[in-house]
Amino acid sequence: MGEATGIEIKNLYKIFGPNGKEMVQKVKDGMSKAELNEKFNHVLGLNDINISMPGGKIEVVMGLSGSGKSTLIRHINRLIDPTDGEVLYGSEDVCKMTQKELREFRRHKTAMVFQKFALLPHRTVMKNTVYGLEIQGVPMKEAENRAARWIARVGLEGFEDHYPNQLSGGMQQRVGLARALTNDADILLMDEAFSALDPLIRMDMQTVLLDLQEELHKTIVFITHDLDEALRLGDKIAILRDGAVIQQGTGQEIVLRPADQYIADFVKEVNRGRVILVDTVMDKTRTVKEGGLTISSGIMLEEAAKTFAETGLGEASVVNGDGRPVGVLNVQDTISAMVTPATL
């Protein structure tokens, strides 16, 4: 499989109401969500969204309920029609596709996992998993062979003939994931896929997803309201509030440089050790010669701290992929960066 294609969202607006199109200009001229609602009785869903989602990476869209994140993900496969703007997949604009093109796009290029699983209750695990292939017209035997592989991959071997409501929530979402993966689509859309699961199962599913992504390199769009989940999964994170993107960047960028007080409040309680890279804290002005403790560049502070604790040493050389030293990290800086708000 070649490199997955990214998604480019440009100037996307969604205004709910009978005359959404006419309201776009008012919003562009600076009318607020509250004003639009009060004066014209239209609801501003998405306000000038511009996100570039890199191919083969996990893009997390984070926001609290009502922020528009679920609306946003539904624009990528156009379950919701935009009021204005573009959603580009390669050179194609999803918003301009005809119904037939859109159906083909959904069948072959996208697959979706839902918060409430949305499995077909009258079908077994196997019959749920082949659903995407079935409607593409793939012969049943081949479809079941391909599905069986993914059912096994998500750890549901032996449950093929069970019905969804015989399974626990976590297992049901594994079916949802297997169903999406069996489609073998470039884009994986995950709408609060793990939000309905209890914390331990959620961690478990996150691990499953990260493991899968390591070999599949799909373009994943992951919606969540949980910052820890966003930081753990996201190669890139976009934070949404009242239908507008208020900050986007890597997890580290968001934790270290919150764009406003809202995000600052959000990231206050985050475990920094799991977000900040050693590269950020290390002393780049000097390097130490051969010998002594080395840790690799690109790992998180928590891991570095663990190494310090195990060895009892106070200083380590940070080396890059080729083994070349790029800086020095000492235990003092590591700990202080983990417990106090540091800056870049």
Added chain:
Amino acid sequence: MDWIEFPSLSRGNLLTIKKTIDGSFKEFTRAYGDLIDKFFDPLQDFLVLLERLLITSPWPLVLAFFAGIVFLMSRKVSITVGTVIALALIGVFGLWEDTMRTIAMVTVCTLLAIVLGIPIGIFMARSDRVQRLVNPVLDLMQTMPSFVYLIPVVMIFGIGKVPGLIAVVIYAIPPMIRLTNLGIRLVDQDVLEAADAFGSSGSQKLMNVQLPLALPTIMAGINQCIMMSLSMVVVASMIGVKGLGQEVLNAINNQYLTAGVLSGLAIVSIAIIFDRATQAYGKRLQKHSEVVHG
């Protein structure tokens, strides 16, 4: 105090209106009655064939056939045994032939109601406008006294099986249509969205998601439809539908208490058999929703 009188049409005017409508309908009947009659011929042939098959076949065979069908649908010995006993008693009291006629009639009516009702229900579920149009018609069909719509039916078809069939179907089809519509509309939006997200076409969504999930409700509609057909065949006996209904009618006219009660009980037994069998079948279709993760 003239104004206190209700400004009704004068007798003469009213008479003219009635005469004109009746006259033109009669003309219509004379001109097209035969044609419409012909159109329903296949249905009548089918009904006659089924009736003859049930009556002329040896009774043990028919009894075994019914027991077999009931068992296949319900998978319950109790219901099957009950069916055999009820049918045997009906035979003992000399109502076998009438009962077979009634069963044939109800079967054809129900099949017709299903064949017509489900597609109409699907159209209703797909469009709010169709629902707005069809709903008042269904209200009319359900509340209009059946004797009233028997009049034009008899004018076109005369007395016999087909007018009876039409009268029964008109009476029994509304729950079929309503429950199909309701069943489809109640399908979980999340599941429909998932079907859309995977690129289902309209018909794929209907066959894979909407109809299977609406099936329990549709089964309830079929059950209701059978029950209403059974109650209507008694009324339809007034326009020449033979069977248990005619026995009842006879008993009323001649004040035969025992004959009336026996025929009535025979109708009740068939109703119970049909009801239990279809309900048990409907329940079996939902077996996926019974086994719950513990």
